[in-house]
Amino acid sequence: MNKIISVASAVLVVGLLTSGACKKPAENADSASAKQNQPSAIVVFSVGEARIQHADLTEDKASLGTALKEGDKIQTKANAKVDIQFGDGSAVRIAENSSLEFATLALNTQGNTDTRLSLVSGKVFAKVNKATKDDQFSVITPTAIAGVRGTSFVVDRTKSDRSVVKVLEGSVAVSPRVRALEGMSAEQISANADVKKIKDSLDKSEVILEKDESSIVKASDKTFGEKEVNKLNASLEKDIPKAVTKITGSGVSKTEEQEIRTIVTLDKTTTDKLAKLNVDPKTGKVDEKTAAENESEKKKIEEELAKRQAEELKRFKNVLVSAPKNLKTKQDLVNYYEKLEKIVLVNKTTMIGAIVDQQGSTMIVHTEDGIKKINQDEVQEVIYDFQTKSDN
Numbered sequence: 001m002n003k004i005i006s007v008a009s010a011v012l013v014v015g016l017l018t019s020g021a022c023k024k025p026a027e028n029a030d031s032a033s034a035k036q037n038q039p040s041a042i043v044v045f046s047v048g049e050a051r052i053q054h055a056d057l058t059e060d061k062a063s064l065g066t067a068l069k070e071g072d073k074i075q076t077k078a079n080a081k082v083d084i085q086f087g088d089g090s091a092v093r094i095a096e097n098s099s100l101e102f103a104t105l106a107l108n109t110q111g112n113t114d115t116r117l118s119l120v121s122g123k124v125f126a127k128v129n130k131a132t133k134d135d136q137f138s139v140i141t142p143t144a145i146a147g148v149r150g151t152s153f154v155v156d157r158t159k160s161d162r163s164v165v166k167v168l169e170g171s172v173a174v175s176p177r178v179r180a181l182e183g184m185s186a187e188q189i190s191a192n193a194d195v196k197k198i199k200d201s202l203d204k205s206e207v208i209l210e211k212d213e214s215s216i217v218k219a220s221d222k223t224f225g226e227k228e229v230n231k232l233n234a235s236l237e238k239d240i241p242k243a244v245t246k247i248t249g250s251g252v253s254k255t256e257e258q259e260i261r262t263i264v265t266l267d268k269t270t271t272d273k274l275a276k277l278n279v280d281p282k283t284g285k286v287d288e289k290t291a292a293e294n295e296s297e298k299k300k301i302e303e304e305l306a307k308r309q310a311e312e313l314k315r316f317k318n319v320l321v322s323a324p325k326n327l328k329t330k331q332d333l334v335n336y337y338e339k340l341e342k343i344v345l346v347n348k349t350t351m352i353g354a355i356v357d358q359q360g361s362t363m364i365v366h367t368e369d370g371i372k373k374i375n376q377d378e379v380q381e382v383i384y385d386f387q388t389k390s391d392n
Contacts, residue, residue: 040105041068041084042271045264045305048080048096064298065278070105076122083263088113089129090137091265097158098122103140116140123156125259128170140177142225144217144244147173152260153209154252160221166214166252168260174215175206176243179225180232194234201240212251219243253389254320254337254354261316264308266301274301320356321364324371333366334389341365342386345378352386 043066050062055071062074062082076082076098085091087107094100104116112134117124119141128137130150137148139155144163146155151170157163165174181189181199189199207215223233224243252260266274277294327333330352334340337354343365344350351374353367363374 041086041102042066042275043068043082044085044091044266044271044274045083045093045309046081049077050080050082050094051075063278064302065274067275067278068102068105070102073099073101075099081259085265085271086113086115088135089265090115091127091263092117093125093259093263095123095125095259098124100124110134113137119155119157121157121160123154123158125152125154125256125263127152127260127263127265141217142221143177143219145175145177147175149173154256154260161218163217164214164247165209165217166250166256167209167211168252168257169211171211172209173206174209174217174244175202176217176219176224176240178202178236178240194237195232197237198232198240201237205240205244207244207246209246214247214251215244216247217244250335253335258313258316262309262312264305264312266305270301274298317357320366321371324356324366327366327368329368330387333368334387337366338389339385340387342383343374343379344381344383345374346380347378355382 043062043064046062046064051074052060052062052066052068053073053075054060055069060066062076068074068084074082074084074094076094076096078096080096082094083091084094099120099122101118101120103118104114106114108114112132114136115138116136117139119139124139126139126148128148128151130137130148139146139148141155141157141163142160144165146153146165149171151172152168153170153172154166154168155163156166165172178198181195181202184195189195209215219239223236223239277297325336327336330340333354339354340352341355342350342352343363351365351367351372353365353372355363356366356371357364361376363376363379365372365374
């Protein structure tokens with residue numbers, strides 16, 4: 001095996017994080033002031049069991065109003081999800097069984113943001129609001145980097161041998177991640193011919209995903225993720241072009257789109273208020289009466305968020321019927337809805353499609369021929385999960 005002097009690793013980019021409720025060790029004035037000047041993110045929705053591991057090694061429950069900073073990590077358990085909102089109005093939803101780290105949360109003197117989220121495992125849904133072209137937002141995994149250009153998208157790392165990026169709106173630049181190169185200057189890279197070849201190959205491998213497009217990044221964590229320069233494999237130059245593949249006919253699914261559509265954000269006044277309300281009574285900073293009042297205020301915000309999420313869900317379901325997606329084949333239908341039903345009518349004819357909604361006694365079904373409305377009295381039998389989506 002040929003070795004070269006360089007740095008490399010594979011990762012996928014997209015973005016997210018949160019924070020919680022246990023007493024932290026004392027900090028000196030300088031470090032405390034520095035942390036206050038760092039941009040942060042805040043939990044605006046949380047359901048199920050989710051924990052935050054802070055950079056200072058303390059832990060908190062991911063609850064409404066918890067602030068997150070650079071270096072913090074969040075982990076969700078089964079049936080849990082957490083929404084995180086950033087200062088620029090961007091937001092992400094962390095799905096169940098996921099592990100995410102705030103790798104970078106930076107704000108330069110010109111006011112431009114640099115957000116890099118490291119998705120170790122699981123799935124994250126994002127709504128990114130890039131105010132200027134100089135704002136940076138990316139999600140990385142152990143095998144890919146997804147650089148966002150203002151969009152709604154999904155990054156999936158539920159399988160350890162691949163990273164999948166799907167774009168609902170906007171565009172995302174996807175490329176393999178060679179971790180060792182991330183710590184090298186342009187001069188260091190140019191000084192080593194083999195490293196330069198790897199960097200050139202990496203630059204050419206970028207794939208731009210637009211609306212309804214997706215890609216899969218298959219790259220060895222061991223090969224692409226090597227951190228030591230002297231252990232890099234020279235064959236990496238040839239492996240990089242084969243790592244990213246566009247997936248045809250397999251964009252964001254209905255379930256994934258629903259998650260994105262139901263991410264709601266708060267105005268700055270409310271997020272500032274939340275940050276002040278999220279005080280742990282155990283620290284002694286508030287008395288019991290004030291703590292109870294704070295919880296009451298947070299409850300009101302939670303109820304308002306739940307109401308808005310329900311409204312967005314209703315709007316999404318209505319659009320599925322009033323403006324259905326252009327799905328012309330059964331494969332198109334199963335790719336989006338992930339499963340199809342077979343409906344046997346009393347007249348012995350059959351219909352295959354996705355049951356989108358039930359309105360009173362009327363069943364709304366999306367078929368190859370568009371939306372069909374069927375009265376329940378006309379239905380003899382429904383065979384559920386007649387056809388399901390197979391994994392790539």
